[in-house]
Amino acid sequence: MTSFNTHTHGHSDGPYLAGAEVRPMRAATVVSLAADAVVRLDSVTKVYGSGAQAVTALDGVTIGFAAGEFTAVMGPSGSGKTTLLQVAAGIDRPTSGQVPIGDTELGRMSERRLTVLRRRRVGFVFQSFNLMGSLTAEQNVALPLRLDGRRPKATAVREALARVGLDGRARHRPAELSGGQQQRVAIARALVTRPEVVFADEPTGALDRRSGRAVLDLLREAVDGFGQTLVMVTHDPAAAARADRVVFLADGRLAGQLQRPTVEQVAGYMTRLGD
């Protein structure tokens, strides 16, 4: 981990003690506790298309996500938030730069190995829930285990559903559940494999305020109660304020971060970024 970027903000107390002041950054580096980083990106650039149509979604981003940390990623539309998430999660490969996982470089892995790695180490929550309509809640939760060739234990699946308060809905199909309930099933599915990190892409984006708050409560609880590492892309300052840290992106570069943010600070920062 020696290649990992060092702290550049002049405080050695770690991010949790750094206060909540807005801290624009000169260098495009955002650092977490380097030794604890579960996922890190080293000078990652992602370019879509080629020639005149080429779009640079990420431009030399270096960032780490520490174990047990809840990070929100914010930025205007088109700033590269979702790309950052997808590259960090191994859904997409970087054009240049490194995404080391353990002692392997993600960019060089075969599609199959990458998939296996992803389903064992990473959980996902999407804005659109992404549940299989043909499967019941418990079958959806068990799906990552089954895809991994493991026989899902009924108790583990029930436990995961109980954690999101849906143990009574195990045999319901997604169409029979509300949006908030579907998202909670998706969270149970993301957590059931006990992944090292969970990525959530606008998990509250399609929900009403109350359901959204319930989902954020669940995510927060996973971090506080189980030490879950969580990276969440969001547009909503209220959602971002539930995180331990907010990272801002603009035009594919890191544009700053806030530790222990408040809603007002986040909203203010976003306004300055021109969202």
Next chain:
Amino acid sequence: MLAVAVRTVRWRLVSFAGAIVAVALGVSLVAATGLLMASALAASGAGRFAAVDAVVQANPAITVGQGDAAGGVATVSPPPRLPAGLVARVGAVRGVGRAVGDLAFPAVAFGPRGRLLSVPGADRTEGHGWASAQLTPYVLVAGRPPAGAGEVVIDARLARHGRVQVGARLIVVVPAGPREFRVSGIAVAQDQGDRTQTAVFFSDVAAPLLARTAGQVNAVGVIAAPGVSPDTLRAMLSAGLGSGVQVLDRGHAAAADAGDPWAAQRADLLALLATVGAAAAIVAIFVVASTFAFTVTQRRRELALLRTVGATPRQLRRMIAGEALVIAVIGGAVGCLASLPLAAPIAGGLVGHGAAPEGFHASGNPVPFAIAFAAGLFIAEVRQ
């Protein structure tokens, strides 16, 4: 992944219904034509030659062309007649007990008041020499064998339906023209494999003249000498007679019956059925391929979802193959069941248009089901 595939098919039954229907239709047509082909291909049986151990007919394969251009082989149907002298040659082959030259020619009999003699279920009456009676065998139940050119022995079925008794006078139309005969006897078939024909027997001297086939026979029925097995007999006949003739065992003897037009139709019918079956299979392949491609496109989102949840590309391919399998099994089973009621009207149509003999029907042979089912699997899986 098969379990997920099964659930997906169950849940999306409506969108998969098109593919299932296409597979079922394709399989049912392939199975129906297959069943009919199996019927057409089935060993023709012994038919009128139920009492023989072997039968010799002219080789139906003839070489076309001459000199350097020779080499093309064609099959003529019915096979040409054999020289009557061959009967003696066959009789001289070791292992042969008796060799009987068989003649079969159209013979239409009219009863006392000019009424056509016919039997329900039989579509023709064939004339033979009295010697041919032992090949079935026909056994006299009344009267005596035909003696002289003016006497006939008639089939007991004809006699019963036409209320004809020994001593009655009949007009029989044969290739040589209409002639008047006295019924000298009535014979019943002991083991009649071919119920679609009835027989009128003339004296052995008169028969070739009435048939206008003097010096020729249609086939030679052979009864083995005591202690000679049918296989040994066949081998000896083949070795002793050369390639100019074809030796058939009892199970295929009916094919040598010149009075059985079915022998000539068989090749045409098989070609017709094979064409229909192949066309059905090809149409089904295209229809299933496009309906399946359509459902996969519709589900792009769902497949992408499975990828993010951790399905490898191979698992997805296996899942889609699994869905195809489920569809093929359902469609195949439905198609096989539907093929039986489907085969009946096809057989009826073929009979009605004279492409198949009276009584032609689908066999209960399970092989076409297996083939059609496999074809269904292939159809469903091949579109990947």
